[in-house]
Amino acid sequence: MTTDNKQNQQSRAWKSQVSAFYGEKSVRPAFRDSLRETLLNTPVFAAEPEPKASLSAAPARNWWPAILLSSLVSAAVAASVTFLLVATPFDDPADPIAELTQLPGPRVYPPDFDLEGDSLAMQDIVFDLFADKDFFVSKLPAQVLAEYKPSEGRFFSWDGEPAVSIQMNKSNPQELAKLNPDPATLFIVKLSEKSQRKFPKEKTTRKLAGKAGKMHKVKIWREGKYGYAMVQSVAVTESTP
Amino acid sequence: MNNSLPTTWNHLFVQYSEHAWDSLFRFSVSLCKDENEAEDLVQQTLLKGLQALPTFFKNNYAAETVEDAVSSAGRQGDSELRAHLLNWLLKICRNVFLDSRGRAHRKYSHFSLDDWQEEDNQDATGQTVSSAAASQHPTELNLSDAENAFFKDALDDDWKERFEHLNARQRSIIYLAAEDYSYKEIAQLLEIPIGTVMSTLSRAIAKLKKPAAT
Numbered sequence: 244m245t246t247d248n249k250q251n252q253q254s255r256a257w258k259s260q261v262s263a264f265y266g267e268k269s270v271r272p273a274f275r276d277s278l279r280e281t282l283l284n285t286p287v288f289a290a291e292p293e294p295k296a297s298l299s300a301a302p303a304r305n306w307w308p309a310i311l312l313s314s315l316v317s318a319a320v321a322a323s324v325t326f327l328l329v330a331t332p333f334d335d336p337a338d339p340i341a342e343l344t345q346l347p348g349p350r351v352y353p354p355d356f357d358l359e360g361d362s363l364a365m366q367d368i369v370f371d372l373f374a375d376k377d378f379f380v381s382k383l384p385a386q387v388l389a390e391y392k393p394s395e396g397r398f399f400s401w402d403g404e405p406a407v408s409i410q411m412n413k414s415n416p417q418e419l420a421k422l423n424p425d426p427a428t429l430f431i432v433k434l435s436e437k438s439q440r441k442f443p444k445e446k447t448t449r450k451l452a453g454k455a456g457k458m459h460k461v462k463i464w465r466e467g468k469y470g471y472a473m474v475q476s477v478a479v480t481e482s483t484p
Numbered sequence: 485m486n487n488s489l490p491t492t493w494n495h496l497f498v499q500y501s502e503h504a505w506d507s508l509f510r511f512s513v514s515l516c517k518d519e520n521e522a523e524d525l526v527q528q529t530l531l532k533g534l535q536a537l538p539t540f541f542k543n544n545y546a547a548e549t550v551e552d553a554v555s556s557a558g559r560q561g562d563s564e565l566r567a568h569l570l571n572w573l574l575k576i577c578r579n580v581f582l583d584s585r586g587r588a589h590r591k592y593s594h595f596s597l598d599d600w601q602e603e604d605n606q607d608a609t610g611q612t613v614s615s616a617a618a619s620q621h622p623t624e625l626n627l628s629d630a631e632n633a634f635f636k637d638a639l640d641d642d643w644k645e646r647f648e649h650l651n652a653r654q655r656s657i658i659y660l661a662a663e664d665y666s667y668k669e670i671a672q673l674l675e676i677p678i679g680t681v682m683s684t685l686s687r688a689i690a691k692l693k694k695p696a697a698t
Contacts, residue, residue: 257639257689261662264644265510274523275505279498281527282534287493357651361691367683 339441341451343401343430344459344474358383358393358409365393365407379405379433384466387429387473390414394426406432411473427475434470442470450477489554496553497534500562504570505530507663511574514659515581515652529577540572574673581652643692654688661685 270278356368362383369379383393396409411427434442442465451459462473490496508529512522533540541547545556557565647655653674660670667685671678 257692258662258664260639260643261647261658264647265513265659265662268510268513268519269506270509270526271523275502278505278527278530279502282498282530283494285494285531285534287534287537357649359649361687364687367687 338451339402339438340449340461340463340472343432343472344451344461356397357395359395362388362393379407383409383429383431384471387411391427391429393429401430401432402435402438404433404435404438406430425476427473430470430472430474432470432472434465434468438470439465439468442472491550493537493550493553494534496550496557497530497537500557500566500569501530501533501573503566504573507570508573508577511577511656511659512581514655515578517648517655525577525581528580529573532576532580533573536576540569544568571669571673575675578656578674585652639692646692650688650691654684654691657681657685658688658692 358364358368365383379398390413391411392414394410394412396407399406399408407430409429409431411429413426432438442463444465446462446464449461449463451461457476460475460477462471464471490499505526509522509526512525512529513519516522516525538548538553541553541556545553545560547553547556560568647658650658653676656674657670660673665673667678667681670681670685674681
């Protein structure tokens with residue numbers, strides 16, 4: 244066997260392993276029968292070519308009621324929008340950080356990505372997912388990675404800007420068990436000019452009441468155009484001054 | 485299988501798609517891991533495919549009726565039509581899967597294939613792919629040309645466990661690559677840039693080869 248042939252054979256090894264793994268999977272006979280039955284009996288709504296309209300046959304249509312109704316609806320919508328704009332205060336009095344910490348983390352909905360074992364892949368994933376490369380440019384902070392390992396994450400929108408929440412597990416599992424079994428959540432939000440002031444420039448720690456009587460220790464800071472909030476639920480005793 | 489000429493869209497669809505159901509199921513498993521969920525995905529895909537079949541024939545073979553479609557299928561050749569239909573169903577399957585997974589994935593699905601050439605050059609993660617392969621025109625690319633540099637060894641006994649930890653995109657790309665789809669074909673099916681296919685595949689294979697390390 245030549246070297247080239249040997250190399251080709253080796254390079255095919257993982258493929259045949261994966262192929263064999265999937266080759267064991269096939270549609271169950273009962274499911275196949277049910278599929279066939281369903282597909283043969285489902286009506287197909289093929290698009291019919293539209294019949295050509297005959298001008299002479301078409302009844303003369305009175306458009307005025309439709310135009311009047313349309314104008315009335317447009318006026319009502321415009322009035323409602325104006326009212327909403329006037330009545331809504333420009334600054335939301337709610338605490339935006341508290342609001343952020345109440346958002347469902349990656350464990351609530353199916354995750355969009357998984358950084359387990361690939362903590363540096365965040366940017367690659369953004370590149371993979373979004374056509375606009377400037378959509379979300381952020382690395383996980385090195386200080387956070389020193390203590391935590393990222394796991395599953397989700398994209399969401401915050402203040403009209405893209406954001407991610409990532410489940411962070413303590414690097415040292417013993418420490419995790421000792422302190423708190425709940426993993427932390429890292430929120431990274433892209434900041435608009437307006438929302439920049441919601442994140443302090445220097446790292447600040449706050450304690451906020453969470454759901455079900457839990458307290459959250461939240462570290463908040465800003466770096467460039469991105470705001471960071473590391474949320475860790477803590478034992479209630481720890482939060483008592 | 486009944487070899488008589490199909491007279492309805494339903495019969496035509498079953499006759500030409502049935503051979504693809506196992507492949508479709510495997511692809512579905514690669515996307516959602518769970519076999520029950522994969523069965524639901526296959527069913528939804530096939531029902532969507534059935535409804536879209538007249539459009540498929542109209543757009544690809546200028547066939548307006550079942551009779552036209554049957555004769556165009558005859559002209560095309562069974563195996564070629566079946567392969568075309570399978571790839572089309574894989575695309576539908578991927579879209580159904582992404583639709584079920586929220587807004588961010590839908591954005592991903594809007595990633596235009598037209599961007600692949602530009603993306604290919606810009607993808608920062610392409611560094612693990614051989615530069616010679618990356619600089620080739622995609623039509624000249626296929627896995628066997630590029631993979632030798634980093635896909636030499638067989639996977640160890642624990643690879644399946646690590647495979648479970650890959651995400652849907654990585655699993656589906658690995659599955660398609662193992663089925664001998666070229667980079668270009670995978671990029672077309674998944675509607676992602678060819679550079680992303682290459683970088684994702686190389687990362688995923690690297691993960692399969694060794695225990696996860698941060």
